[in-house]
Amino acid sequence: MGTYLTKILDVKADEVSRLKQQAPDRRYRECEHDLSASRGMYAALSRGEGEPLRLIAEVKKASPSRGVLVEHFDPLELARRYADIGASAFSVLTDRDFFQGANDYLSTVSREFDLPVLRKDFIVDESQVYEARLIGADAILLIVAALDPLQLEEYIQLAHEIGLDVLVEVHDERELDTALERHARMVGVNNRDLRDFSVSLDTSLRLRSRMPEGIISVAESGLKRQADVLMMQEASFDAVLIGEGLLGDELQRFTWKQP
Numbered sequence: 001m002g003t004y005l006t007k008i009l010d011v012k013a014d015e016v017s018r019l020k021q022q023a024p025d026r027r028y029r030e031c032e033h034d035l036s037a038s039r040g041m042y043a044a045l046s047r048g049e050g051e052p053l054r055l056i057a058e059v060k061k062a063s064p065s066r067g068v069l070v071e072h073f074d075p076l077e078l079a080r081r082y083a084d085i086g087a088s089a090f091s092v093l094t095d096r097d098f099f100q101g102a103n104d105y106l107s108t109v110s111r112e113f114d115l116p117v118l119r120k121d122f123i124v125d126e127s128q129v130y131e132a133r134l135i136g137a138d139a140i141l142l143i144v145a146a147l148d149p150l151q152l153e154e155y156i157q158l159a160h161e162i163g164l165d166v167l168v169e170v171h172d173e174r175e176l177d178t179a180l181e182r183h184a185r186m187v188g189v190n191n192r193d194l195r196d197f198s199v200s201l202d203t204s205l206r207l208r209s210r211m212p213e214g215i216i217s218v219a220e221s222g223l224k225r226q227a228d229v230l231m232m233q234e235a236s237f238d239a240v241l242i243g244e245g246l247l248g249d250e251l252q253r254f255t256w257k258q259p
């Protein structure tokens with residue numbers, strides 16, 4: 001995968017070496033019994049026969065492709081708005097350097113709402129998996145392009161052991177095959193090409209047809225209009241993950257809970 005992801009991963013390597021010094025795995029073992037039970041994201045996204053697709057609403061302040069999206073950013077205010085329009089789960093960006101996210105944003109949203117919360121970050125080490133659980137996440141994102149297949153499988157297993165669901169993100173057929181071989185149960189197809197940030201919704205449509213029954217399928221990135229969402233519903237996706245598109249009016253008026 002191209003240069004931008006490589007750049008992010010270089011910065012993550014430094015972040016992780018600092019994180020390891022705080023031993024989140026030990027902290028997790030020390031307070032394991034005091035942590036509240038995770039809210040299942042897999043269950044929240046399971047779409048029954050004839051039901052509308054689910055919304056994972058992303059609490060997103062800024063992005064590498066668009067810069068600052070929300071000048072006066074209040075994660076709780078955004079999350080409240082998204083809960084009100086019928087979101088089934090939240091995605092909260094915790095990456096600081098590229099998305100101006102923060103662990104505190106996730107913890108606050110997790111404390112205030114009953115919906116499951118996905119930690120949206122670039123996970124490259126098991127210390128980040130433990131940290132996700134400690135800050136109140138119910139699920140993590142694992143990006144196939146950022147991990148070798150063995151790591152992917154190990155982190156999926158670790159996450160499940162400590163009570164986290166996992167959304168495995170893919171960009172093409174090869175990555176989808178890897179995700180399935182490594183026992184992903186929820187797969188997100190990211191429509192954004194990380195080499196040039198171009199977005200093609202065809203990526204989701206192409207890969208959806210290769211996903212077997214029983215996998216929770218999520219279309220991610222670049223969904224801005226009702227027509228985009230209806231297209232994903234028509235293609236049998238279980239859920240859509242939307243950040244920027246929810247900042248305009250059109251998708252805020254969409255009736256997410258109606259068939």
Ligand SMILES: O=C(O)c1ccccc1NCC(=O)[C@H](O)[C@H](O)COP(=O)(O)O
Binds near residue numbers: 065066192221241244
């Ligand atoms: O959003 C970006 O510009 C971006 C750039 C490089 C790597 C990842 C990026 N986004 C992460 C995401 O997966 C999106 O935040 C998420 O799918 C929501 O996308 P959108 O609805 O287009 O805001």
